[in-house]
Amino acid sequence: MFPIRGDDVVVKKMAQLIRTGAKLTGYTCPVCGTPLLLLKTGDYYCAKCDRPVVIVKSDEEEAQIKMRIGLAEVRNTVFSKIMDLNDQLRKASVNNVGEVQEITRSLLMLLETFDKLNKIINELGGRKSS
Ligand SMILES: [Zn+2]
Numbered sequence: 001m002f003p004i005r006g007d008d009v010v011v012k013k014m015a016q017l018i019r020t021g022a023k024l025t026g027y028t029c030p031v032c033g034t035p036l037l038l039l040k041t042g043d044y045y046c047a048k049c050d051r052p053v054v055i056v057k058s059d060e061e062e063a064q065i066k067m068r069i070g071l072a073e074v075r076n077t078v079f080s081k082i083m084d085l086n087d088q089l090r091k092a093s094v095n096n097v098g099e100v101q102e103i104t105r106s107l108l109m110l111l112e113t114f115d116k117l118n119k120i121i122n123e124l125g126g127r128k129s130s
Contacts, residue, residue: 010034013047027060029053064124071124075117082110 014037018024022037022045029036029046036044036053043052089103 007048010048017045017047027053068121068124071117071121075114075121078110078114078117082107082114085110 014022014024014035017037017039021040025036025038025044027036027044028034029049030053032046032048034046034048036046039045039052044054045052085103085107089100089107092099092103094100
């Protein structure tokens with residue numbers, strides 16, 4: 001067993017693949033834990049096991065899709081609350097500064113949440129096309 005030499009070979013192989021257009025990803029091989037490469041063919045590949053890894057990708061995709069659906073629901077809830085606050089704001093008297101302030105503060109918080117959710121949802125969906 002020469003783990004260091006073995007890893008060295010793997011690293012060289014990975015570097016060579018990256019030079020020819022493969023991308024290092026945040027995914028790791030479920031067998032050996034080596035970071036996976038995304039080949040130009042669109043396949044994920046473990047340089048140590050010398051095999052394509054498909055399961056990780058689909059699991060990740062499945063998890064991402066679930067997250068996107070869940071977060072989209074949260075976004076819908078946030079949006080409906082923004083509309084509720086809009087109604088409240090419309091009804092609020094301008095003379096009642098405290099109430100107007102309270103509503104706009106809540107609106108700001110909800111808009112920030114909405115914006116963040118949008119970004120996260122886009123990031124979860126945009127990874128594949130990049
Ligand atoms: Zn591996």
